[in-house]
Amino acid sequence: MGSEYQFEYPEVEEGAPLLPDLDQSDAPYKVILKTGNIVVEYLGSDSDREVGGSVQTQTQAAVRNRRWRVSSEELMRNSPYFGAxxxxxxxxxGRQFLQRKMMVHRGGLTSEPGNSNGHAFDDEQSPPPFTPDPEVKYLPVIALPSQHFSAKLGVDAIELFLEILCFRSFDEELKAQFNAKLKVLPVSLIARLLELADAFNSPLVVRDTLKRAGYAFGKGKFTPSKFDPSLLKLSEDRIRQTIFVARILNEPVIFQVMTHALLVMGSKAWVNGVERPDCPVFPWRYLSNGIEEELYFRRQCVLNTITDLQAYFLRAYGGLEDPDPKPRPPAPGKPSLSVPLTTLQPRLFQCRYAYGNSSACDAFHLGQMTRFFSLRTKTIFLGSTLIDPDFALDPSDDDSDDEPDHFDSDPHSQHPPTDITAILAALKQCPDYQIDPNHIGCGVRRRFTPPLDCIERFVGDGRGLLGVDILSWPSISSTTTTTTSNNTSNDINIPIPNNRTPTSWTNRTLPRAHIIDIRFSRINAIPLLSRGTSTSRNTTTSTTPRLSPSQEENARLLFTAKKRNWEA
Incomplete structure (x- = not known):
């Protein structure tokens, strides 16, 4: 091209078969690789293009952002999809690309309008989007199939994916700049990138590139490798995307910490239990391989433990007997004494002083506890067992707001906090009530706080003790990925036997505490431990107090125990 020749490329539209070979500033596409011999174009879905207008009305900048100059050799080498x-x-x-490539090399382009094969257009055919100039080199164009992946993955993920495929052709300076940029990219973009790479059957090259760059899971102030209450300030989507990325990049520490954070924070999808989505969703919205169900089960175990602690003190101050009493095993070497059971057990007052109003003292604290748990922390619900929740006084007016409050028996109407750390913090604010100055210390606070500290020690541990250990979990290969109508991947869970999930809390082959003793905010002993087996017939028990050296195992034993002695 002569120095005096000034070429002004015409207005080109989407779907052009050939584009001029120009510099970055003048080209109607983004240049990822200057030596690239092909332009990849993303047309987008119909609904996606409606946002920016029709093909004819879209601006040149919008069209340019959907085109990238790359190397066909690198695409075919690093991506089996493009290779095919x-x-x-x-x-x-592939045949069209070869024809256009041969036309460019042989100089088969003329100034006469023609179709992609270089022949003149018939009257019934539409004219080309632009007229080739004989003095300008051209690049063939291929369009990405718009129905192969979800448009919600974004154009930025497509551009990053193409940059990774062409990484080997970068010079050393450009490689260093790209690695520095890739290391601190947002987790949301990397999650979409990995999903896009899976759609194009190229997950290995993307994973290796991220590992080589030392991906740091964004550049925020949150450290994903250590649990901290500040992690709970992140959105649920951000936490789930971090779990998804950590699983693909094989980062077990980050995976365990972030699954712990999701368990503690709770999920909007768990309000009515775990339900498989009816419509296709991204893989981080529903964790496959039974992990979603496992996190929900573990969370319910923790909440059940907190509920059991509240019920213990309500029964104690209310003078109610344990609904499921189990005798403690005799100490080794001591014979068991046969004590006849009576129908009436003497009531043990919780009042610390043997005054005549000890019964009134207990009743006072029972009322204060009930008020605090139901109104302040909203962790218990007071309702009636006599009322049908579907009953209405006026069946013809189901939306009436004139119904009395006592007919509202929906336990979710009070909206208790979902964050377990917030629940524990609220419970620890229980005031130290007293019925009169002569009953100082008779309240529940001094006895209630140490067990809460024991629970909080496991919930707030920086190692994420309640999270899932991905190294001992079944491989991701045990799931099958399908492509749905809108091309968002959807994992199909395959039932996983218990013997393949050795760390699952639902695994019946693991030992389980029948009785566990808590004293001074710590697990003191496990006097009755079941030996886990695959069948209940072979279940044996151990009466030797034993604590596991693993804090993860102690957490599982505490939160799955059948009975807890909170003041052993």
């Missing part, structure tokens, strides 16, 4: 797509012996796109 650009193969002229397999697909029509």
């Amino acid at each position: 797509l650009l193969d002229p012996e397999k697909f029509r796109e």
